Amino acid sequence: MSAGAKSRVVVVAEHSQGRLSPVNWELMACAGQMARVLGLEVAAAVLGQGVEPLAGEIAQRTGVKVWAVEVEGMAAFHGEAQRLALAQLLPAWRAQAVVGAHSTSGLDWAPGLAARLEAAYLPGVEGLSAGPEGPRFSRTAHYGKVREELAPTAWPLVLTVQPGTFPAAPPGEAGHGEVEVVRLPAPPCRSQLLEVVDGAGTDAGLGRAKVVVAAGRGVGQAENLELLRRLAGLFSSAALAGSRPVCDLGWLGYGHQVGLTGATVSPSLYIACGISGARQHTVGMQGSGFIVAISNDPQAAIFNLADVCIVEDLTVLIPALLEQASGYSDPASLQGDLPGRPG
Amino acid sequence: MRILVCIKQVWEPESLFDLQGTELRPRPPLRRKVGSYDELALEEALRLKDRLPRTNLTVLSVGPPPVVDVLRRALGMGADRAVHILAPDQPPPRPATLAAWIAAWAQGQNFDLILTGVMSEDAMQGAVGPMLAAHLGWPPVTSVVSLKVDGHALAVEREMEGGRRQRLALPLPALLTVQSGPNQPRYPTLSNLLRAKKTTPLTVDAAGLAAPPDREKVVALTPPEKRRAGLVLEGSAAQKAERLLAMLRERALL
Structure with missing residues (x-):
């Protein structure tokens, strides 16, 4: 390599x-690792209008040169x-x-x-290591089911970092960063x-x-959402959420969407x-x-970040959960739902 | 208006597979389909064709011979013409290579608009579209959720984090990558499928198209790291349910 x-x-x-x-602090963490592996110096750039205070903030927190x-x-x-x-x-x-x-x-x-710089392109990077012939960047591929390691064979590199994979350095005052203002027509x-x-806006109560x-x-079909609603009903503070395809299909409103273009949530318990x-x-x-994941695809990527994995058909598992939970915690409430109750 | 839609053939997401070296080997039965974002890009193009009568819609895919199946489906949905860039699928071509091949063929075809999915459904790199635009010297707009054509002007909306949207205006020719939305892809019609059956896509051998040498190399494929305990519950559905409830109660989550 020629760096x-x-x-x-x-x-x-x-x-x-x-x-x-x-x-940005995760990007800086990734750049810091790259700097160590590749012997590079870390710098940053903020583009736009009135961006000098933002550049100052980065310089102060990380101590690097910022344009x-x-x-x-x-x-x-x-x-x-920007490009x-x-x-x-x-x-x-x-x-x-x-x-x-x-x-x-x-x-x-x-x-x-x-493409313009004829650079190596490494999208969605989640980790990097020093290989025998230079750096290796890892990402997930094939529906998130496989970890792929890429070695660049040309320079420079353009990479995008997957949010949530490089731990951000805690805020502090690294001091001595330098801000240089560049004006561009x-x-x-x-x-x-x-x-x-x-x-x-998301107000499906996801945040709370x-x-x-x-x-x-x-989930297969919209009707099966009723099972998920009843599952949510077992908990005192629960909300129903959906992935983007589920919202696109109109099974749930976009206010329920969790993910890159939807809400970010961190509840005590997430049942996927x-x-x-x-x-x-x-x-x-x-x-x-x-995190509990229920899917009938044994290779589903969600299982790699779940605490508990259940390979099962939802329409079988959730009724089993509902039946046992009702029987255990409050038999009366199940009785209450039975038709033909006197009174 | 001349529209090109680039689509990728993918395996069904639930298809099981094995890893052998740097190759991903699917287990039978092999079930392939059009990547979902690409199919939505095709649907957007078909909606434009529905509104603008003198529109000619070409659909293109790169890959080995089975790719013809997704091209036929696209013809069945209403595309006018299919182009197959014939290339091996192992090792999978890099995004820059795909973009260079498609650009090499599309240059000089006088397209006004190129649409493709915001990313492939399986690899999720989102690179081929913008790279193709760079080759053609066209402005790309990615993650488009709404588009209107008025003469030679395009009005588009692209979606950002948290559902924020940008409204942009740009002239044709342009390249847009389509994000999913409420529009669902139409089903092929019987008459179109019959026509598609008799149509042979134009085949272009990738070997005859210029592409730069690879700038990245896949050096390893491994199962993803488990980021959490990933305890797999065994037994009957009832046993799994019982175990899960017990675990939730132990943690005071229920």
């Missing part, structure tokens, strides 16, 4: 509405502007590696940048960002619930029912206290 001593790994920070995203790139006309994240600006600036920054988040933003600018974009509209019962496509475990979903629930 010289002064070459850099540059983290491209995510921010919106004047705030840095928490994922505050004031891009004319880029009032909010705009993938095309063009980075393509212009990176060579002068001696960037051997560029690190972004595996987010809807990172996925908008990073692959095209890699508006890049020659063909697309024009008109506005950013807030999401409909101590227990979340979540449905995936493996018929959920495959694709990363887009698991980033939204992997911080849950105790």
